[in-house]
Amino acid sequence: MKLVNYYLKLENEVKGVLPFRWGVILFFLAFPISVFSQWQPSNATLNKADKILSQFFSSEYSKSAIDLNSNYFQIITSDSIIAYACLQQAPSKHDRFDFLAIYSSEMELLKLRVLAYRENYGGEIANQRWLNQFLTRPSKNVQAISGATISVESLKRAVSNLNRQMKKWYEEKS
Amino acid sequence: MKISLHLLLLFTLVFTTALSAQNSSENILGSPEKLIIGGYGQIDGNFNLDENNSMNSNGKLDVHRLVSFLGYRFNEKVTFVSEIEYEHVVELYVEQAFLDYQIKNNMSIQAGLMLIPMGIQNLYHEPPTFNGVERTNVDKYIVPTTWREIGLAISGLVPESSLKYQLMVVNGPLGFNNGQSQFSGKSGIRGGRQKGAEAIVSDFDFAGRLSYFGMLGWNLGASFYKGNSETTDFKADSTQIGITMLGLDARYNNGAFQARGQYILANLENTSQFNAYTSSDLGSKMFGYYLEAGYNLLEDKSENELVAFARYENYNTHHETDGINTNLAYDRTDKTIGFSYKLDKGAAFKADYQLKSNAASTEESKHLNLGIAVWFYFYEIG
Numbered sequence: 001m002k003l004v005n006y007y008l009k010l011e012n013e014v015k016g017v018l019p020f021r022w023g024v025i026l027f028f029l030a031f032p033i034s035v036f037s038q039w040q041p042s043n044a045t046l047n048k049a050d051k052i053l054s055q056f057f058s059s060e061y062s063k064s065a066i067d068l069n070s071n072y073f074q075i076i077t078s079d080s081i082i083a084y085a086c087l088q089q090a091p092s093k094h095d096r097f098d099f100l101a102i103y104s105s106e107m108e109l110l111k112l113r114v115l116a117y118r119e120n121y122g123g124e125i126a127n128q129r130w131l132n133q134f135l136t137r138p139s140k141n142v143q144a145i146s147g148a149t150i151s152v153e154s155l156k157r158a159v160s161n162l163n164r165q166m167k168k169w170y171e172e173k174s
Numbered sequence: 175m176k177i178s179l180h181l182l183l184l185f186t187l188v189f190t191t192a193l194s195a196q197n198s199s200e201n202i203l204g205s206p207e208k209l210i211i212g213g214y215g216q217i218d219g220n221f222n223l224d225e226n227n228s229m230n231s232n233g234k235l236d237v238h239r240l241v242s243f244l245g246y247r248f249n250e251k252v253t254f255v256s257e258i259e260y261e262h263v264v265e266l267y268v269e270q271a272f273l274d275y276q277i278k279n280n281m282s283i284q285a286g287l288m289l290i291p292m293g294i295q296n297l298y299h300e301p302p303t304f305n306g307v308e309r310t311n312v313d314k315y316i317v318p319t320t321w322r323e324i325g326l327a328i329s330g331l332v333p334e335s336s337l338k339y340q341l342m343v344v345n346g347p348l349g350f351n352n353g354q355s356q357f358s359g360k361s362g363i364r365g366g367r368q369k370g371a372e373a374i375v376s377d378f379d380f381a382g383r384l385s386y387f388g389m390l391g392w393n394l395g396a397s398f399y400k401g402n403s404e405t406t407d408f409k410a411d412s413t414q415i416g417i418t419m420l421g422l423d424a425r426y427n428n429g430a431f432q433a434r435g436q437y438i439l440a441n442l443e444n445t446s447q448f449n450a451y452t453s454s455d456l457g458s459k460m461f462g463y464y465l466e467a468g469y470n471l472l473e474d475k476s477e478n479e480l481v482a483f484a485r486y487e488n489y490n491t492h493h494e495t496d497g498i499n500t501n502l503a504y505d506r507t508d509k510t511i512g513f514s515y516k517l518d519k520g521a522a523f524k525a526d527y528q529l530k531s532n533a534a535s536t537e538e539s540k541h542l543n544l545g546i547a548v549w550f551y552f553y554e555i556g
Contacts, residue, residue, distance in 0.1 A: 042250060044279045093551065094210050094245040094255050095274070116279045117331050119253070120340060121297075123280075124387040126333035146393050146425035146434070147298050149519055150551055 039089050041071060045098045048115045049087055052100060056111060057082070068169045081105050084166065090158035092151045093121040099155070101162055107170045109135050109163065122151030134159055212243035212551035216301040218308065223540040237263050238308075239301075243551070251276040267369060269320060281330035287370040290321040291340045291383035292397045293421045293436050301547030302522045305468055305483040305514050308543060311506065312462035312489045316438045317421070318347070318364035324373060325381075336388030346379040349403030350413035350452060357403070357448075359455035359501055362440070362491045363417065366403060377402040379417070391428045397421035412451035416443030430473035432481070437463040446497035457504070458496040462489030468514075479516040485509070490533075505533035512543075520549040 041049070053063070053075065063073040063085065075083040084103040089096045095118040102111040112134050114126040124145045125131070133142045139160040145152050221233040241259040248254070257269040272286030289297055295304060295313040299320060304310075313319040325344030331337070347366030349357050351374070356366040368374065379401020386394045399419040407413045423436040440460040449456055468483030490505040512526025528541040 048279070091210075091551075094243075095247065095253050114333060117333070118250075118276050118280075118282065119274065120284075120329045120338075123331040123333075123338050124385075124393060126331060127336050127387050127390070128333075129388075129390045143391065143429075144427055145387070146427055146432070147294075147303075149303060153519060 038070060041087050041089075041098060042116070045087065045115045049085070049100050052111075052113055052115075053085055053102070056102060066169075068165070072166075083110065086162060086166065087115075088158060088162060090154045092117065092119055092154065095119040097125075097151065099158070101159065103166055107167050109159075111135070112159065122148040124148040125151045125155055139163075208247040210243070210245035210247070210551065212245075212549075213241055214243075214300040214302075214547075214549040215240040216307070216545055216547050218543060218545040220307075221542045221544075223542055238545075241269060269322060271370070280333065281328070284327045284329065285325075287322055287324050288327060288342065288344070290323065290344065290381050290399065291342065292321060292381065292399055292419060293317045293319075293438055294395070294423045294425065294434065295319055296321050297383075300549040301524075301545075302514075302516065302520055302549045305466060305481060305524075306485065306510055306512060306526050306543070307524045307545035307547075310436075310464050310485070310487055311508055312436060312438055312464050312487055315360075315362055315364065315489050315491055315506075316440060316460050316462040317419075318362065318367050321367060322370065323347075323368060324370045325378075336386055338383075338385045338387070340383045342381040343378050344381055344401075345373050345375050346377060346401045346404050346417065348374050348405070349415055349448065350405040350407060350410075352406050355448070355452035355454035355456070357415070357454060357456045359457055359492060359498075359504055362456070362460050363403065363442075368404070374404045374406055376404045376408040376414070391426055393425040395421070395423045397423075410451070412444070412447035415445055415448050415456070417441075418443075430470040431467075432470070432483075433465075433467040435463070435465045445495075449496075449498055455495075455498055455501065457490075457492040457494060457500075459494035460489075460491045461493040463487070478518075479514070481514045481516070482512075483514070484511045502534035503532045507531050507533075514547075522547045 057075060059077055061075050061077045061082070063075050066072050066074050066084070071087040073085045074081045075085055082105055086101045087098065088101065089098050097114055097118060098116040100113045100115055101109060104110050112131045114131070117123045117126055125148055130143070130145065139156040142156055216238045217236070218238045219233060219235050222231055239259060239261055241257050243257050245253060245255045253274045255274060256271045259267045259269040261267060268287060270287055270289060272284045272288050274282050274284045276282040291297055293313055295309050296317055296319040299309065309319060323345040325342050327340055327342040329340040345368060347363045348368050349355065349366050357363050358365060379399065381399045383395060383397040399417060401417055403415045403417060405413040417440065419438065419440040421436065421438045425434040426432065438461070442456060442458050442460070445456045445458045448454065464485055464487035466483055466485035468481045471480045471482055472478055487508040487510070492500045492504040509529045510526050512524065515523045524545045524547055526543050528543065529538045530541065531538045
C-alpha cells in the first residue's frame with residue numbers, strides 16, 4: 001500500500017509535465033520488448049561475416065538489411081540483387097554460437113559458416129566439410145557428430161527454419 | 175517543477191537503460207532466454223547370471239545417476255554452468271560448477287569445478303551418448319570417471335585447422351589422508367578423487383586435451399595429465415606419488431555404422447615408497463583400452479535407432495608394479511554385446527550381456543544389464 005501511495009504522490013507531483021501514467025505503462029510494456037529484442041551480433045562476428053562475404057563475392061558489392069530481419073542482408077552488385085546473407089545465433093550445449101548462411105538470388109543455400117563458437121562442447125560443427133552437407137541434402141539427413149549432438153541438432157533446426165523463413169519471404173515478395 | 179523535471183530525467187534514464195537490455199541488474203534479475211535447464215540420468219538393473227554364484231546372485235536395481243543442469247548466460251561472454259548430481263539416490267554431489275568467460279571469438283577461460291579432459295566418457299558421459307548400460311570400466315578403474323576437481327582452464331577452437339584444445343591447472347587426487355592411503359591396487363587413483371569438497375591442495379597438476387575433427391565422420395582426441403597426488407602430510411615425500419596419464423581416443427560414424435576406441439596409459443612414480451609407507455598395493459603402471467563397433471538396424475527405416483553393438487575391453491591396474499607382487503586378478507577383460515534402442519536422441523532403452531574375466535582365473539562371470547538413459551536441454555529461444 002505504501003508503494004501505491006508513493007506512486008500517487010509522485011504522479012501528483014509531475015502532473016502537467018507529461019502524461020506520466022502513460023509513461024509508466026509504456027515502461028512496463030517496453031521492458032519485455034527489451035528482453036526479447038533482436039540479437040545484436042558482436043563486432044567480431046560482423047567483421048568475420050564481412051570477410052567471408054568479400055571472399056565469396058569476388059566483385060564489388062554493397063549490402064543492405066531486408067525488411068524481414070535487420071541481421072539479414074541483400075547483396076547488390078550494379079543494381080541487381082545477387083544473393084542474400086543471414087546472420088543468426090543458435091544454442092549450443094550451454095551457450096550460443098553465431099553462423100552465417102548465404103543464399104542465391106533464387107533462395108538456394110550456397111554457403112554455411114560458423115562465425116563464433118563459445119564453449120568446449122560441440123565445436124566440431126565448425127568443420128566446413130560437415131557444414132557443406134547442408135547445401136546438398138535436407139537438414140534432417142545431415143550426418144551426426146559424436147560428441148556434438150546438441151549443437152548438431154540445434155544447427156539442423158536453425159537452418160531448416162531459416163530456409164523455410166527465407167523461401168516464404170521471397171515468395172511473398174515476388 | 176524543478177523536482178518534476180529531475181524525476182522526468184530519472185524516468186527517461188531508467189527507461190532507456192531497460193531498453194538497452196544490457197543493464198547488469200536486469201541480468202542479475204534474469205530473463206528466461208538466458209536460463210539453460212537440462213539434465214540426464216540412468217536407471218539400471220544389474221543381474222549376475224552365474225549359476226554357482228551364491229555371493230552375487232542377487233540382482234540390483236538402482237537410480238544410478240540423476241543430474242540436474244542449471245546454467246545461466248549473463249551476457250554474450252559470461253556463462254555459469256552447474257550440474258548437481260544424485261548418485262544411487264542417497265549421495266549428493268556437485269559434478270560441475272564453473273564460470274566461463276569468453277576472452278575472444280572461439281577462446282575462453284573457465285574457473286571452478288571442472289571435468290578433467292581425459293578420454294571420451296569423462297567428458298561425454300550423458301547416458302544416451304554411449305552404448306552399454308554402465309560406463310566402460312577403463313573409464314572407471316584407469317580414468318577415475320567422473321573425474322572432476324577445482325582449477326583454471328583455457329580452451330578454444332581453431333576452425334581453420336579443425337582443432338579444439340583445452341589446458342588446465344587443477345587440483346590433484348588425494349593419495350594420503352591422515353595416515354591412510356586413498357589409492358589401491360584394484361581401483362588405482364579412483365579413491366583419491368576430491369570432487370571439490372573441502373579438497374586438500376599440496377601441489378597443482380596439469381591436464382590437457384587436443385581434438386581433431388577435420389575428417390568427416392571422425393573425431394580424434396589426445397589427452398594428458400601430469401602432476402603429483404595431494405597429501406595431508408606434505409612433509410613426508412613417501413605420502414605422494416607422481417601421476418602421468420596419456421590417452422588416445424577415436425570415434426567414427428558413417429550412416430548406420432559407428433565405432434569408437436580408447437587407449438589410456440598411466441605411469442605412477444614413487445609407488446614403492448608410497449606402498450611401503452601406507453601398506454598399500456598400488457601398481458606403478460596402469461593400462462587400459464577398449465574397442466567398440468555398432469550398427470543401427472533401423473537406418474532409413476525409422477526415426478528411432480536400434481544400435482546393436484559389441485565391445486572388447488581390457489584394463490589392468492597392475493600392468494607393472496614396483497617392490498610389490500603383481501596381482502593378476504587386476505588384469506581384467508570385459509566382453510560386451512548389447513542393444514541401445516533410442517526413442518529419441520535423448521532417450522533410450524539399453525540392454526547388454528557381459529562376460530567378465532581376469533588373468534588369475536580361467537572362469538568368466540556372466541552379467542545382464544538393463545537400463546534407461548535420458549538426456550535433455552531446454553532453452554527459451556530468444
